[in-house]
Amino acid sequence: MSSENDRMLRAETPLGAEIRFAARARQVLRQNDMGDWTRAAPNLYPHQWSWDSAFIAIGLAHFNTRRAARELLALFEHQWRTGKVPHIVFNPEAPPASYFPGPEHWACAAASPDAPPAPPYTSCLCQPPVHAIAALRVWEVAERSGGEEAGAARVFLRQIYPKFLLWHHYLTTHRDPEGSGLVTIYHPWESGTDNSPRWDAPLSNVEVGELPPYPRYDLRYVASPSERPTDVDYDRYLWLVKLIKKAGCDERNTYRSHPFLVKDVLFSAILAAANEALMEIAALVGAPSGDRTLIASWIARGHRGLNGMWDPELGLCLDYDLRAGRPLRSRTVAGFAPLIAGRQGSGRLEALLATLDSPAFLGHPWLHWPVPPSTSPFDEGFHRRSYWRGPTWPVVNWLLWWSLLRAGEPQRAEGLRQASLPQIASSSFGEYFEPFVGESLGADDQSWTAAVTLDWLANEPCQEERKVA
Ligand code: 9WN
DSSP states (O other), X not given: OOOHHHHHHHHSOHHHHHHHHHHHHXXXXXXXXXXXXXXXXSSSOOSEEHHHHHHHHHHHTTTOHHHHHHHHHHHHTTOOTTSOOOSEEOOTTSOTTSXXXXXXXXXXXXXXXXXXXXXXXXXXXXXXXXXXHHHXXXXXXHHHHOHHHHHHHHHHHHHHHHHHHHHHHHHHHTTOTTOOSOEEXXXXXXXXXXXXXXXXXXXXXXXXXXXXXXXOGGGGGSSOGGGSOOHHHHHHHHHHHHHHHHTTTOXXXXXXXXXXXEEEHHHHHHHHHHHHHHHHHHHHHTOOHHHHHHHHHHHHHHHHHHHTTEETTTTEEOEEETTTXXXXXXXXXXXXXXXXXXXXXXXXXXXXXHHHHSTTTTTOTTOSSSSOOSBOTTSTTOOXXXXXXXXXXXHHHHHHHHHHHHTTOHHHHHHHHHHHHHHHHTTTXXXXXXXXXXXXXXXXXXXXXXXXXXXXXXXXXOHHHHOOO
């Protein structure tokens, strides 16, 4: 079914339609704007989420670089003493009973000596570190506008650089005591790809104990429960939260006792790419050479770690279950981690692109739009409507588009951009999409969908680059 956006795009001149589409996207970000930070979505997610805010800053940069900078600064105000950036900062003004588990559930995290002053409360989990990538993009847009914008953006980089350094230090130490170059996550929520089949095996080893009854407010905001994780998933999520709280949100205790400890390759690849961005920021702010040596060592270690997780048979990178001591063989978009990390040799890059083009992903004959399903239809955990088990996500497509550009693959990147924009325009800035019929699923007016739309619209390639292979 065609939405208002879609009709507008077909009826108007291409330029007129794009201008109105960008205006709609800006409107979504304005509507979700809470002053210095942005709700991830108006109803389903009324708080500030960590990696959402990074993508949101990228979108905001195209109409207000100062506000984009504030989005990241506001998040980093709630950084823990260890350097951790919480995956949620709870909105004190959110209606009661709007999101579960809400601030009251996490309040005990505030008792940790490492937690920032509360309220607002934060969760004690974290999410992939897209932030330095976002800050660098804010800088690039501000620098192009020149004058005061550029000056303000440089001040912003100086303010945020030490916070980024501490954040990446946390991830490369507390979350990688083995020095493997791969980040350990304690909970599927930390991956950002919550109910992906990536986590099925390690979750099946989690024995859930006594849990009090709890509400599923999330189900009120979606058309069908099949779009969200199941109750069995939620029991395990809440049990893991209970264990992390019982360990006092302390890294060493958690590492010792926690039943879910997984090396996440997507998280690790984003960290490797974010370290490249951090290196550029370090140069821009004139950071000491010792910092740069440290960041270079994180980058090298990250690449080594990812390299070790390559599965030549699947042509993908695999997560690793530390508790079971084995790789997790699922076919999901996370397997493209080396593409996101960047700097791949031609052999590995070719292998990744072959997998991307294969019927397991973009070459699948039933796809409504040529964008990759979050889980390959060939994976036994695939489900076409369920959250991260199959639907396509604009924000993931943005990450792949950005990575393809960095890998020197502009035509493939443009293919993704050209498929993603009409997909989003067919909806009200949907959170994710059924891959075969193209139905918009999850939340409407999702902030990061609007944000990546703005970045894509601002990055129209010149005529030459547009010719899609
Ligand atoms: C749990 C906000 C977040 C995203 C995640 C996405 C979803 C939360 C939820 O929404 O997770 O953190 O309640 O389902 O999986 O990637 O950051 O948009």
